[in-house]
Amino acid sequence: MMAWVAASGGIRAIGGAGEAEVRTVGWTDGGSGPDLLRPVEERVTGSLSELRVPVETVSVRDASGGMRYDLSNPVALDEGAYVLDCRLAVAGPTTQECKVSTESGIELYCRFDGPAFVRQTDGEVAVSLGETRPVTLGFREQCEEPPTITVPSTPEGVADAITHLSAALRTTGPARSHPSMREHPPIVEVGDERAIPEAVSAATPDTGIELQVPPRLDYLFVGAPLAYYLGADVTVSEGATPRLAAPEADVNCRFRELPTFQHGVARLLRQVFFFDTLVRDLEGESPACRERLLDRFDFDPAAMRRRSPAERLARYFCVREPDFDELLPEWHFSTYAAPELDNARSLPYLLDALSLIYLPEASELHGTELLERTLDDFYRASSGRERSVASVDRVSPELRAGRVHAWLAGGAPIDAFKTSPQAYENRRRYRDRRDEPLSVTVVLNDEEMYDEHTAVADIYEERSADLPLSVDVAEHLTRRELADVFAAENDFVHYIGHCDADGLECADGSFSASSLETCRTQTFFLNACGSYHEGLELVERGSVAGAVTLTKVLDRQAAKVGTAFARLLVHGFGLEPAMQLSRRRIMMGKDYAVVGDGTYTLAPTPDSPVVGWLERENGRFRLSCEALTARRIGDCYQPPFGEQASYHGTATESVLDRAELVEVLRETPLPIIYDNEFHWSDDLAAKLGADR
Numbered sequence: 001m002m003a004w005v006a007a008s009g010g011i012r013a014i015g016g017a018g019e020a021e022v023r024t025v026g027w028t029d030g031g032s033g034p035d036l037l038r039p040v041e042e043r044v045t046g047s048l049s050e051l052r053v054p055v056e057t058v059s060v061r062d063a064s065g066g067m068r069y070d071l072s073n074p075v076a077l078d079e080g081a082y083v084l085d086c087r088l089a090v091a092g093p094t095t096q097e098c099k100v101s102t103e104s105g106i107e108l109y110c111r112f113d114g115p116a117f118v119r120q121t122d123g124e125v126a127v128s129l130g131e132t133r134p135v136t137l138g139f140r141e142q143c144e145e146p147p148t149i150t151v152p153s154t155p156e157g158v159a160d161a162i163t164h165l166s167a168a169l170r171t172t173g174p175a176r177s178h179p180s181m182r183e184h185p186p187i188v189e190v191g192d193e194r195a196i197p198e199a200v201s202a203a204t205p206d207t208g209i210e211l212q213v214p215p216r217l218d219y220l221f222v223g224a225p226l227a228y229y230l231g232a233d234v235t236v237s238e239g240a241t242p243r244l245a246a247p248e249a250d251v252n253c254r255f256r257e258l259p260t261f262q263h264g265v266a267r268l269l270r271q272v273f274f275f276d277t278l279v280r281d282l283e284g285e286s287p288a289c290r291e292r293l294l295d296r297f298d299f300d301p302a303a304m305r306r307r308s309p310a311e312r313l314a315r316y317f318c319v320r321e322p323d324f325d326e327l328l329p330e331w332h333f334s335t336y337a338a339p340e341l342d343n344a345r346s347l348p349y350l351l352d353a354l355s356l357i358y359l360p361e362a363s364e365l366h367g368t369e370l371l372e373r374t375l376d377d378f379y380r381a382s383s384g385r386e387r388s389v390a391s392v393d394r395v396s397p398e399l400r401a402g403r404v405h406a407w408l409a410g411g412a413p414i415d416a417f418k419t420s421p422q423a424y425e426n427r428r429r430y431r432d433r434r435d436e437p438l439s440v441t442v443v444l445n446d447e448e449m450y451d452e453h454t455a456v457a458d459i460y461e462e463r464s465a466d467l468p469l470s471v472d473v474a475e476h477l478t479r480r481e482l483a484d485v486f487a488a489e490n491d492f493v494h495y496i497g498h499c500d501a502d503g504l505e506c507a508d509g510s511f512s513a514s515s516l517e518t519c520r521t522q523t524f525f526l527n528a529c530g531s532y533h534e535g536l537e538l539v540e541r542g543s544v545a546g547a548v549t550l551t552k553v554l555d556r557q558a559a560k561v562g563t564a565f566a567r568l569l570v571h572g573f574g575l576e577p578a579m580q581l582s583r584r585r586i587m588m589g590k591d592y593a594v595v596g597d598g599t600y601t602l603a604p605t606p607d608s609p610v611v612g613w614l615e616r617e618n619g620r621f622r623l624s625c626e627a628l629t630a631r632r633i634g635d636c637y638q639p640p641f642g643e644q645a646s647y648h649g650t651a652t653e654s655v656l657d658r659a660e661l662v663e664v665l666r667e668t669p670l671p672i673i674y675d676n677e678f679h680w681s682d683d684l685a686a687k688l689g690a691d692r
Helices: 155-168 198-203 217-230 258-279 287-297 301-306 309-317 341-352 421-433 447-463 479-487 532-541 555-570 575-585 658-667 681-690
Strands: 003-007 010-015 018-025 042-062 075-088 104-121 124-143 148-151 187-190 210-213 233-236 243-246 251-254 333-337 356-358 362-364 394-397 404-408 438-444 469-475 492-496 503-506 509-511 523-527 545-549 592-596 610-617 620-627 652-656 671-674 677-680
Touching: 018 104, 042 104, 075 124, 148 155, 155 187, 155 198, 155 217, 155 233, 155 341, 187 341, 210 217, 217 233, 217 258, 217 341, 217 356, 243 309, 251 309, 258 287, 258 301, 258 309, 258 356, 333 341, 341 404, 341 421, 404 575, 421 532, 421 592, 438 447, 438 479, 447 469, 447 492, 447 555, 479 492, 479 503, 479 509, 492 555, 523 532, 523 555, 532 545, 532 592, 545 575, 555 575, 575 592, 575 671, 575 677, 620 658, 652 658, 658 681, 671 681, 677 681
Parallel strands: 148 187, 210 233, 333 356, 333 404, 438 469, 438 492, 492 523, 523 545, 610 671
Antiparallel strands: 003 010, 010 018, 018 042, 042 075, 042 124, 075 104, 104 124, 210 243, 243 251, 362 394, 503 509, 545 592, 610 620, 620 652, 671 677
16 A cells, blocks of 8 residues: 655655655645546645656656657756656665565656756656646555465366456556556466465455356356456356346346357456546546547546446446447457466466457368468578478467457467467566566578578667667577577577477577477577477477467568567567567468467567558548557557547547658658558658659
8 A cells, every 4th residue: 555644855655665755845735736647546736846756767748648758868848738757766665565466666647737847867857847836746556576376276266266366456446447557466376275365355356246157167267357357256156147246236237158258248348448448537538539428428427436336337337329339449459268277377467468358269271271382492491401390280260359369279370379378477487687688689590591680680789779788699509509598588589590390400400499498588589480389389498478480481571570570579569469560571471470478578668569550542641550569458658640649449540641641750660551561660751752
């Protein structure tokens, strides 16, 4: 729990990790201050002329969530509304505890009006207003290390675990729709005896909402995201008809067979989440658009925020709109999980990303779908010998809602990343390395692919000017040397070479990932024919995720995918979104895939990565922009063109003439899809400019 107290010359924020003092000049407590853009645990309003904050990280944006200011040099801000977003440098710890975790940090949001002067020095940021003006300070505690709960290996045990995963909600009000108000759920282990830490039990909300299902893992997995978000008590009963109930609010929603249950809980979660984002105490999208939506559904935001979770759910149930599905923002992420006990270990990680969960349904690929190709001379294989590529059983999943899809089941999916419980547990182990400079190793074990090797090395080197990133380049490695690369603490290894049924080709034979005792490389790209099984093995040995190929690939196409993938990764795209875009550069894009946790991001950035979709109409250009991420649902993002922030899952549009378009494409680096093909904005600007 957070608290603040007035201190001599400032305000002291106190949390589980310790405390930090915000120093002020001319502070007067009380009065009305500007609204904050994010939900917080504690807020205080007052007036001051100067603010000094000890920080670990800091950013300043305009209050719409738009322009972000570079603080490497002092910044003079004009009139307008701004938000200071900091992670405080704390002294501690205290005797207080974070809600469900063992480690925490304190974040500060400060809303103020310009003109102002902002300067950052080592460990501190200062905001000078020049005169006394109203400000609002908001504090929240960020928890990083989730506790572990242990439940029996029964449907009743899994239901118990899902109930307690809601302890991660920092609130049961509409603000839970913002990612900052959802901590990482507790880790789930299956054992002989039930063990729920006291802090988890105390933090598990009592919302008066119940989800009852038959004692089957398929119903439990599918219902888990909705139960988690609503803070529902999950129970199982033999022969029960699945139902969501809130007795105090007269809610009793029954589902029929499993397909109906799948569709119903997914739609209901999307509906509740959408309404929560509308009524929470935030500024999102355009105010005018938000007001129109609220008027359409006859919601009073203040009144809705005062209702209990059960009462709010009942009110949401009353909405009956024939075209309601068209209003819902596109969902970000869905997982297709086999209802197996071992996969229960993955539930906390899937719910942390607020993934929908469906049962896996797929058809085998065969015949013309696999496009048996005869141009073997063009495939990535040297002329010296024919390589036997390890076979892969590809399947075509039946995909449902979501921009990004995960496959937690048998077979190698297309259009989804293949994940496993081990991948998510590996992600957690690398948490302590996230604040260190990135280390990238580029390995060239195929002389004929020297151009790709040079291009991707240049991309990483160029990006190191903006990121704390070191790049090592290696060529013609032996099996032992390549093993040492994967065993070292690399953030990313980009392998360029060959792969056969025995492993990755080296100067002295084939290297098999199964020969590694432990892999300490977080992520990788094995840009070699048929590297799927080697990638899976790297994940099982310790990696979080990586890009692989499912079959033989063409040299030229491999180079196109490799260079695009490298550029997208270092610009903040997750592995699966980066691969989705990279595959558009070639005809045989289905030959590439991601294994492990495809939502993982190599180079986290303050802004969500954005992709543009460009269409030409009537001599002008329509540019739609949307954030492409699997982990920021409920937050707002700032499109590169225009001033107004938008919710994740919604797109913004601009209509530009050719000259305007070329100018904005030159100024903003981002991927653009034009004529159904992938382009980088500066390359497309040059092409469109030359076509005049």
